[in-house]
Amino acid sequence: MLEIQEEHESIGQSQVAIAEHLHFLRSNLKKGSWTAFIESGVTGLSKKASQDLENAWTKWLKDSEVSPKLLAMMSARTLNAMANAEPKQRERVYNAIEERKIEGSESEVKRILNPNRKSKPKAALGAFKDLPKDSTEAEKLNHATKL
Helix, strand or coil, rough: CHHHHHHHHHHHHHHHHHHHHHHHHHHHCCCCCHHHHHHHHCCCCCCCHHHHHHHHHHCHHHHHCCHHHHCCCCHHHHHHHHCCCCCHHHHHHHHHCCCCCCCCCCCHHHHCCCCCCCCCCCCHHHHHHHHCCCCCCCHHHHHHHCC
C-alpha cells in the first residue's frame, strides 16, 4: 500500500519537474524556436500540454508548496487552469480534493474556480453545424430551439 502511495506522489513530482524543464527550455530558446520545439513532438507531449505545463510553472508551481499528491490527479489542462486562478480559488480546489468532494478532473476544478459560469448545452453546440453560414440569428435560434 505504501508503495502505491509513493508512486502516486511521484506522478505529481514528475509533472512539476516536466513543467520546470519546459520553462527552462523556453527561457533559453531563441524567440520563435519555442513554438517550433513544442510542435516537433520531441517531448512526447502535445503542443497544448507543453504550453499548459510551462504556464503552470511560470505562474504558480515555481512558488507553490502544494502537495504532489494533489497534483497527481490533475491533467496539464487542469494545472493550467489552476495557474490562471487566484490563490483563494486554488485553496478551495485543494480543500475539495483533500475532503474527497472531487477527484481533480478539469471539469470539477473549473466548476470550483468559476462557480458562476454556465456550461453550454451540447445540443446547442452542434445545432449550428447543420445550418448554412449565412443563416440569420432568428433562423439559428429557431433551429436550436427545435433541437
